[in-house]
Amino acid sequence: MSQVSTSSEVPSPVCLTTRLTPSGRGAVAVICVEGENAVARVAQYFVSATRKPLASFPVNRVVFGRWAQSDGHGEELVVCRTSETSVEVNCHGGAAAARAIMKSLVADGAVEQVSSRWVNRRTSDSIQAEAWLALTEARTERTAAILLDQYRGALRKAIRDAIVQLQNGDSTKARCELATLLQRGDIGMHLTRPWRVAFAGPPNVGKSSLMNRLLGYERSIVFDQPGTTRDLLSAPTAFDGWSMELTDTAGLRDSEDTIEVEGVSRATKFLAEADLTVLVFDTTTGWDERQEQLAERHPNALLVANKCDLHGVRESAKPFLATSALTGEGVRELMQQIVERLVRSEMMPGDAVPFTSRQIHAIAAACQAVDDGELSVAIEELQTLIADLLTSTHETPIE
Ligand SMILES: Nc1nc2c(ncn2[C@@H]2O[C@H](COP(=O)(O)OP(=O)(O)OP(=O)(O)O)[C@@H](O)[C@H]2O)c(=O)[nH]1
Ligand SMILES: [Mg+2]
CATH class of the missing domain: 3.40.50.300 (P-loop containing nucleotide triphosphate hydrolases)
Structure with missing residues (x-):
């Protein structure tokens, strides 16, 4: 009862909580809590080993302590204020531990957010956002390295180059490079799926x-x-x-x-x-x-x-x-x-690879348009593929 009245006396700004690590087995799960009152929300549950309040630790200091839930349960974990308005909670991996922490924050008024929204707040580059999410699903160092290349812009650059070639009327070269990308699509789709x-x-x-x-x-x-x-x-x-x-x-x-x-x-x-x-x-x-x-x-x-x-x-x-x-x-x-x-295509480090069906469909459609002599349609397909997220799903920053 007292908790309800307290929250109505002090209007609480939006606090978002997001699980950044994928579900499934892992040594550590990472939860991001962000918003004006993120530190205060986390501090309600987190007791540092030295008993010093969380707000008194400098930004980026990793603090060991305990997550104390109201039912007396809890676990030892580490917490880090990553800015004045965001905190990362690193708890045991696996679904149960992360779930319990998210549940307590949500019960306290935080809003749970899917990781794709978290990513969309951090980049307006649609392919980079897709690579960011795909990286959480990569199971090997090799597949992660290829996705990291796409995160750093390999595919975006290849698409941009093809657009420029089409705009300059060099449709043969553009068609050839788009076909190479399509050939690598099968590898791309298996970077996150065995x-x-x-x-x-x-x-x-x-x-x-x-x-x-x-x-x-x-x-x-x-x-x-x-x-x-x-x-x-x-x-x-x-x-x-x-x-x-x-x-x-x-x-x-x-x-x-x-x-x-x-x-x-x-x-x-x-x-x-x-x-x-x-x-x-x-x-x-x-x-x-x-x-x-x-x-x-x-x-x-x-x-x-x-x-x-x-x-x-x-x-x-x-x-x-x-x-x-x-x-x-x-x-x-x-x-x-x-x-x-x-694995039917030769791959070199830094090569561009499409890795989602959205990307593969767009490239295939562009190829088809080139074959049909519809260069402007091909350019439009490719421009849509690398369009800024701001124009579609990107959200306004947290107030
Ligand atoms: N010498 C020899 N024996 C083998 C080899 N591979 C399997 N075996 C033996 O062959 C028998 C059958 O092996 P399994 O692996 O169960 O064969 P399977 O094809 O899975 O059999 P099912 O599940 O019944 O269809 C076992 O006694 C194995 O030890 C091999 O390379 N050399
Ligand atoms: Mg058998």
């Missing part, structure tokens, strides 16, 4: 063993009886700095077992969606009509002859990569071939 690689093939050929070998741990159960894997089993990893999600599937065969039939049906559906299928066979078993048909049904699959330590002879005109999940032979080559199949 490539999906499926391991499929007849039962008992070593699909699970091979996937475990690539992951470096026992994700899937391996057993010497066919029909061991039933459901789809996925795990994230990275090859050569590219983010991948490997999925083990049930051995493809006709079965009377209802659960196995369902497993095979799920496997078949998944293969249609995966970016790449690694079709595994057992090098020691003969190459028969059924295996031939399986390979024919997946013409883009990477063909693997596993158990090469047993020195079987695969008699087929098809190009097989020999592997042994047992000894590790051929596994490095398999990794390389997976990357070669998926």
Whole structure:
């Protein structure tokens, strides 16, 4: 009751609270609290280890202390005033700790803001804003470095150059550079989303063993009886700095077992969606009509002859990569071939890459317009792509 009357006596300006780190696992979560009374709001919950009030610490000093909630719970964390009107709270990573802090601030009148709005307040460059957000989703150093290049202006510059070329009537050069950007679109879209690689093939050929070998741990159960894997089993990893999600599937065969039939049906559906299928066979078993048909049904699959330590002879005109999940032979080559199949463009540091569907659609539309001889339409598409956020979604600064 007293809290309500206090807040009505002192009109409180808008205080925004934003989670800056993405949801999911992480060592530390960062929450930004900003607005005229941000320090006071945080100080209601934060007790420094030295008991000195938060406002007495200089800007940019990292202060260790405790977040004390009204229900007696709380956690140790660090807080930093990043300006007179903003504070960063660094708490344990994971959803629960950050959620509890956001909840207490919101209960106290702060307004929760999505991270895209936070970004839009800091840059008017639409591509930089997209890169800023995408960076929080990058899973590897390599993908983060490429996004950082776009954040620093690589894509914006490439689009600007294409606009100038079109304005100067050099549509051939512009078309060529736009086509290069489009080719890199597939890589761009996978900077924040892993490539999906499926391991499929007849039962008992070593699909699970091979996937475990690539992951470096026992994700899937391996057993010497066919029909061991039933459901789809996925795990994230990275090859050569590219983010991948490997999925083990049930051995493809006709079965009377209802659960196995369902497993095979799920496997078949998944293969249609995966970016790449690694079709595994057992090098020691003969190459028969059924295996031939399986390979024919997946013409883009990477063909693997596993158990090469047993020195079987695969008699087929098809190009097989020999592997042994047992000894590790051929596994490095398999990794390389997976990357070669998926990452189809050569990339140099600093290269421009479109990484959102908005960007890719705009570039594709511009290419189409150039092909149709509509240069002014192409220029307009590209100008819209790099248009200032101020003209669309950029918000006024916090009062
Ligand atoms: N010698 C040898 N044995 C292997 C190799 N890879 C797998 N195995 C054995 O083959 C058997 C089947 O392996 P899994 O990895 O379970 O085969 P799978 O293809 O996943 O089988 P399902 O899930 O039943 O379709 C196990 O006994 C493994 O130890 C290999 O490269 N060499
Ligand atoms: Mg298996």
